[in-house]
Amino acid sequence: MASMKMTAAQVARKVIENQPLFILDVRNGDAYEDWKIEGHRFDYLNVPYFHLIDGVEEILHALPTDKDVLVVCAKEGSSQMVAEMISEAGRDVYYLEGGMKSWSSYVEPIKVGNLTGGGELYQFVRFGKGCLSYMVISEGEAAVIDAVRFTDEFINFAKEKNVEIKHVFDTHLHADHISGGRHIAEETGAIYYLPPKDATEVEFEYTPLEDGLSIKIGVSKLEVGALYSPGHTIGSTSFIVDSKYLLTGDILFIDSIGRPDLAGLAEDWVDDLRQTLYIRYRELSEELTVLPAHFMIIDELNEDGTVAKRLGDLLIENHGLNIEDEAEFRRTVTDNLPPQPNAYQQIRQVNMGKVSPNHEEQIEMEIGPNRCAVR
Amino acid sequence: MDSITVLDVKGMSCPMPIVRTKKAMDTLSSGDILEVHTTDKGALADMPAWVNTAGHSIVEQKEVEDVLIFFIKKVEK
Known part of the structure; x- marks a missing residue:
């Protein structure tokens, strides 16, 4: 299965068009509580990337298969790492290009x-x-x-x-x-x-x-x-x-x-x-x-x-x-x-x-x- | 006297500083100290959070000319 980039512009489309999206936010808990990507029909899971270095098995069951899953971090690196692990486990998954940094700028x-x-x-x-x-x-x-x-x-x-x-x-x-x-x-x-x-x-x-x-x-x-x-x-x-x-x-x-x-x-x-x-x-x-x-x-x-x-x-x-x-x-x-x-x-x-x-x-x-x- | 190992991850960006720190910690014995040098500002929040969940402890932390330095003591669970 593949891990693919999603751009901030594509995320914005999902906000405007009321589409569903599942966001796996891998920033630390404080950062997530303070500020995240908001959408009318978005669901969330926050697990910091440093909990996932040894594997993503523990969270796979929590990721839906009936909608897009987007991994998000501050700048991109961690979300890319986690997305690759999820895709190696056999699931399609996206990560946010440029992370929250690019979301803030879009x-x-x-x-x-x-x-x-x-x-x-x-x-x-x-x-x-x-x-x-x-x-x-x-x-x-x-x-x-x-x-x-x-x-x-x-x-x-x-x-x-x-x-x-x-x-x-x-x-x-x-x-x-x-x-x-x-x-x-x-x-x-x-x-x-x-x-x-x-x-x-x-x-x-x-x-x-x-x-x-x-x-x-x-x-x-x-x-x-x-x-x-x-x-x-x-x-x-x-x-x-x-x-x-x-x-x-x-x-x-x-x-x-x-x-x-x-x-x-x-x-x-x-x-x-x-x-x-x-x-x-x-x-x-x-x-x-x-x-x-x-x-x-x-x-x-x-x-x-x-x-x-x-x-x-x-x-x-x-x-x-x-x-x-x-x-x-x-x-x-x-x-x-x-x-x-x-x-x-x-x-x-x-x-x-x-x-x-x-x-x-x-x-x-x-x-x-x-x-x-x-x- | 417990030994100190230095890990230089300057210039690396998230998630590598934490990934490398974790790998280095895995090779140490309980009580050993890892001295991590990083320029990734994200480590300021992420390093203590990771150390905390891993059960280790930060014995000292400082910033010298834009380099963050953490002294992490390995605690065997």
Whole structure:
């Protein structure tokens, strides 16, 4: 029997298409508990590879024969070793090419919808880390919002679509992942915008992203408008695209809300978060489709793989938007918070331009889930 | 005095550092110490986890210029 490679792109297909998959994760228990590949119909078994050096007989009975079995490890080596042992024992088996490292890096652009005058809006889903980036396309021009660090994904996509990236925005100074925004702007000659209140310590030139700023993409009236919406950070800014979509950054997610503590100022920013979620967003049309910068759990994905939901529905269903009592709200977003994202302080330094880690160091920093939310 | 054996697996990536460590440990006697040199950062979590399940013990662990060094004492089950 054979042991075969499966790519991160093939795994992403299984997530989007709701296919079953059995994952034998051979990383150590802590790493597995902290972060794994999530799918609607995925089953799991975690046995560290160092338990399997002498043989896989003990786990063979636990591997199903009616669905694909994928062995996963951090970088590939261990999963390949274990997969070869399983195949020698007479079973078909896959191992993940590049391991969790490549799963963390995989990004898939999915169309969210059409915009005025033939425009299009794409969501770039980074399944492994739960990051969501956006590209607004209209009449030969494009704007990119909250780009992750894989700048080629965006630049090549723009080439395929035959559009020129003119504007690059970050809704806030990210703490969970390294932004690709500044580098895309440098490569394409686009303007890079950042909220000035988040940029007090940055060591590069940027254009201030101010409340009320309105940008036209293409020659028609397709507008991307900025709405100051602090709380996750003091500068956090949302976008309204074509009067149809509300890009909320890390303020409002589908099944959770932003956490205010990643810059160390939770107590100060709680009131801003409350104001944004309970006053500013409530003044907007309930028909807007909310597009956040993250998802945390696989249930937040729609059937087509996108992460999007009507604001009116979130106002009813999202627990974080339904805490009447202000003191309770304060407790919810400041007490018993989940662990912070891996290396979040270093990542903020990178996004401020203060340090420039190499490729391997960037991968290490971004290991694990995003953890930007409070449920 | 128990003997110390040095195993150099610098430059090797996961799973080889642990696989080689296990094989080397199999050749030692109870009480002997294996000194493992590895540059694989994954060993930081995996080596103690493996040593623990194998029933041996890490008597010392240090990092010298990006090389992780483990002193593992063999404990016969």
